[in-house]
Amino acid sequence: MKATVYSTTRCPYCVMLKNFLLEQNISFNEVNVETNPEIMQKLIAATGQMGVPQTEINGNWVIGYDPETIMKVIQN
Template structure:
């Protein structure tokens, strides 16, 4: 199941989220929206949210560092 994490360079919650995924041995693809403004525009258009991290799991979006929601989405 593809997991994509949208991050910026200096976001502490992004680091926490990536560490959480690594601890759980969940493979993920990281997109740094800071270095890719086009992706940031797409993200805002898709979710209506400017903050990061945002995680997409199988078409479901989780905003912020929310381990419980991520684990729930992975079970679906």
């Protein structure tokens, strides 16, 4: 399984999401979109959303802090 969390430095929901993934022993890569505006543009193109966190799990997108949906995506 491959998970990538797109976040910003001051986003409390990003911290909550990363802590949730760590508690569930789910490994992930983190991409800080504040330091790379080009990646933010790619996110907007992929999901239509400007907010963070956005998590990509095996090609599926989960928008925001949504542990329930993350677990459903992982279990499929």
